[in-house]
Amino acid sequence: MNPYILAEKVEEKYLQYLKTMFYFKDDGLRRSFEETLDAGHLSNGPYLEATPIFKRAKNTTELFTETLGVEPEQGFMQAVEGERQLYCHQENSIRFTALGKNVVIATGTGSGKTEAFLLPILLHLYKEFVSGQLGNGIRALILYPMNALAFDQRERLGEICRKLEAYHSRFRFTFGQYVGDTPEDRNDQYRNAREAWDNRLPGELVFREQMRATPPHILLTNYSMLEFMLLRPHDSPLFDNGNAQWWKFIVLDEAHQYRGTKGMEMGMLLRRLKQRLSEGGRRDGFQCIATSATLASDSKDVGRVAQFAQDLFGETFEPEHIIRGKFEELTGESRYTLLLEDYKLLESARPNSVTELKVKLSSLASQHGIDLAEARKWEEAIYITVVWQIFMFFFKNWLKRPANPEVWTDLTTVPA
Incomplete structure (x- = not known):
């Protein structure tokens, strides 16, 4: 990878975005704006940061086999790249969640935090599939602070679903991204329903109408939209009339953002959600997962982080389940x-x-x-x-x- 060329491509894409988003009808103003952008004062760098090397553990197939007691279907393992060695913190997350523990994945940027919570969710869905219980209904809610992060996750889930089809796996799951731009139905021209339908990914539900009729196994949204969903009567099929019985995981990405007033608002929202789900048919408890690259920079922080997560979710978090990265020792x-x-x-x-x-x-x-x-x-x-x-x-x-x-x-x- 050439960092110079990569930096140029990033700047080029950003310039293209600015020129598209801020298009001035006046020719003179538009020309002046473009000349200013092209003057070359938009970015500095590139700057490189040497990141530590995370320790590796078992591969996904070995760990899933150990957890399930039998070797999973080959197509499923191929779809999740079962031969790839996991990082130690990813293995710990899978082990702890398999035991029903609430965890905080507090590892650095680029450490595979997404896999650390996504693989346990997929493992749970696969268990239900094997036992014949995988029907419609939400099993996991993943809350993102920004729609862009939810969109990235959408593409990752779509790729896994595509591979499940390509490798002829009998196991399938569904997912949906319910945000402000999600169309109501095929006739929702305001939210570009045709484009959403044409660009739908394998396993994806793209309309709100679909998600209410057959709730997806994994729901992606943000806290603002979750607030609206809990208030609007026509979204009640996601939570009420026994549909809540399958809910299990509540995942909060970038949890460090929820501090102070924002943290109190999120804490209240999560408590309202759990109460609504309990009333809607959920009899068992919830499994909560938080991710952050900055919450626990030192081993002395784990007690404080556990208390933070406990206050945020209203669930028990033990210090030993605050997962930090383990690094390879560099020699020389x-x-x-x-x-x-x-x-x-x-x-x-x-x-x-x-x-x-x-x-x-x-x-x-x-x-x-x-x-x-x-x-x-x-x-x-x-x-x-x-x-x-x-x-x-x-x-x-x-x-x-x-x-x-x-x-x-x-x-x-x-x-x-």
Whole structure:
């Protein structure tokens, strides 16, 4: 992956969005707006952050087999990439939820928090399928602070449903995204019903009318829409007349956002939801899952996080069920110090060829006892340079409009 090209693509997409969303009818004003955007002051960077490597555990097939007592259907395992090794925190989440525990998944960005709550939900649905109990009805509610996050989840669920069909699995599930833009029915032109129907994903219910008639197994929404759904009589089929008996999971994504007044409002909303579901036929308790990349930055925080989650959901959370990431231990020297002359060399470097770039970088690396020839790919060499503090100058000077663009399209090897 070329970070320079990636940053350019992100900026290009953002520019396109701004020009589309803020289209001025006046030619002069529109031209002035576009010229200002094209002046190149929209973004800085790219900036890289070296993230830790999370420890791996069992693969999904092994863990599901252990939890179920029998090996799951092959098509189901292929759809959820059963051979992929889970992270330790994902395995812990599946184990704890299988025991009926409420959990907080407090791991960093890009750590697979979505799989950590989605796989337990799919495992529960599969259990019901095997026992012949998987009929219509909501089993899991996933609340997002923004519709964009719910839309991303929608695509992920659609892909799993597509794979279930492709691998001829007998297990199927349904899902629906109920937000402000969700059309009422096929005739809802205001909310672009035709487009929603044409772009529907495998397993997806796209109309509110559908979701009331045959509630999906997984419901995606936001807290504002949930508030409306609890108030509107025509949404009562989602909660009342025995339809609530299947509800089990309440998932709150980005839970750290619900603090102070906003947290009190969410806490009251969740209590109203649970009361409504209890009145609508739910006899057993609820299983609550919260995710956050920032709630528990240290092991000393788990008690406080457990209390926060307990106050938010009104359910019991134990400190041992606050799941934090476990990292691989990095070996080798912990720090490299560059001299003033090294920075001057990097700052003055303006390579016009791949060979020159590699020589410059390898020469400096060798002075610090690092052999970049051991790196199997150029990306690994870049990672090594990040470790010893080169990246600030590397991206400032070499990734900023290099004289020869081919320098960045052929970085696949390092000199022997």
